[in-house]
Amino acid sequence: MxxxxxxxxxxxxxxxxxxxxxxxxxxxxxxxxxxxxxxxxxxxxxxxxxxxxxxxxxxxxxxxxxxxxxxxxxxxxxxxxxxxxxxxxxxxxxxxxxxxxxxxxxxxxxxxxxxxxxxxxxxxxxxxxxxxxxxxDQAHVVSGLKDLIVLKSTGSEFWGYPKDKYTTLAETNDRILATAVTARWRYLHTDVDWGKSFESIRATMLEAFATTHSLALQQSLYEMGKAAMEKHPEVAEVRLSLPNKHHFLVDLEYCGLENNNEVFFAADRPYGLIEGVVKRDDVDEAPQAWYSLPQF
Ligand SMILES: O=c1[nH]c(=O)c2[nH]c(=O)[nH]c2[nH]1
Known part of the structure; x- marks a missing residue:
């Protein structure tokens, strides 16, 4: 030994x-x-x-x-x-x-x-x-973006989740959805117009975030990755890390005001962290070494 x-x-x-x-x-x-x-x-x-x-x-x-x-x-x-x-x-x-x-x-x-x-x-x-x-003599490229902050003021729901004795979260069919997008996409080859591909993937993911009526940030994540990959055959997978930037409705009843989804408290922590890989089912996984140190 x-x-x-x-x-x-x-x-x-x-x-x-x-x-x-x-x-x-x-x-x-x-x-x-x-x-x-x-x-x-x-x-x-x-x-x-x-x-x-x-x-x-x-x-x-x-x-x-x-x-x-x-x-x-x-x-x-x-x-x-x-x-x-x-x-x-x-x-x-x-x-x-x-x-x-x-x-x-x-x-x-x-x-x-x-x-x-x-x-x-x-x-x-x-x-x-x-x-x-x-x-x-091999080259592999994973490109992306960090800290792209987005928010939907409606068009987001969250309900249907399991409840146990610790659950306090109320189901909602109208909430703010906000996140700071970190996205990394893996290219299948290096014969790419990098600038054009970047601009288009970014715009496509933003459009998917905006137009998806979201039942969870998880669903938005998948739709964003899917939309980018449908348009970009040069991309093998998209990895997304999406902090759920919670916005809590402020209770204004104590002063006789009805808060109809208009005034929120923007919490900075804790935040949900929703992460995932959207990938093609006919493309092999990348070795971990392309993302960090081998085996780390
Ligand atoms: O979009 C969401 N996904 C969750 O997994 C989750 N969990 C939670 O408390 N709120 C939310 N919102």
Missing amino acids: GIVMGPNQYGKAEVRIVSVNRDTPRHTIKDLNVSSSLRGDLDGAHLTGDNSKVLPTDTQKNTVYAFAKEAPIGEIEDFALRLGRHFVGTADGITGARILIDEYSWERIPVGGTGHDHSFARSTDEKRTTAVTIDG
């Missing part, structure tokens, strides 16, 4: 990079948070302190910045693929890489009716995301 080193990866987390394209006076900006993790022949590093296969995390960070200068960043998926393939293709003993990128969105500040050339405002917490896994 012995003790061995299990799955591992290492890299630089959260390299913040803002890149300004100054080709014309009308600047464009890319604001990214990039994390790299390398995998491979790293037993020596863990077992004996042999760093001969350990490309420093500092070098990984420098590579991110240098790549942003050497060529336009482009879509985050393409930037992540370039970085991942570079590490696996050039670093001795490194056979796999994971590159995670969050992209923050900036809008031009309107001045006199048009967007300003070089002044921007960030009006939302929403992030576009990608997670690229390079495994030898």
Whole structure:
């Protein structure tokens, strides 16, 4: 019986990079948070302190910045693929890489009716995301979004659930439904117009959220994933994590007011957390390693 080193990866987390394209006076900006993790022949590093296969995390960070200068960043998926393939293709003993990128969105500040050339405002917490896994000569892309906050002021019910002696929740056929969408979708291949696919999947999921008369957030989750996948054959599965941002009707009877689903208390915690994978029944599951560390 012995003790061995299990799955591992290492890299630089959260390299913040803002890149300004100054080709014309009308600047464009890319604001990214990039994390790299390398995998491979790293037993020596863990077992004996042999760093001969350990490309420093500092070098990984420098590579991110240098790549942003050497060529336009482009879509985050393409930037992540370039970085991942570079590490696996050039670093001795490194056979796999994971590159995670969050992209923050900036809008031009309107001045006199048009967007300003070089002044921007960030009006939302929403992030576009990608997670690229390079495994030898294979590349896998899981893209998505985080913190897209949505709310329906009606068109949501919740009833028909089991009751026991601890149940206090009243059944309702008219409530607020609100959530902060985290979605990740797995592409079947890399021959994709990333920007177009992202915009369409986002819009499709939003439309499904809006138009589904929801009997539970679980049902909305499925309808959102299903709608995206029906339109996008390049997607194998959609994973959704949806916190149920509860809105409780305020009891105004004490002061003689009838509250007809108009005034709510927005609770920040606790929240229900509704999560699930919507997938094609004829496509194999992705290895866990495409989502996090192998076997974690
Ligand atoms: O959409 C919902 N799903 C639940 O599982 C649940 N549980 C709960 O208390 N409220 C809700 N709402």
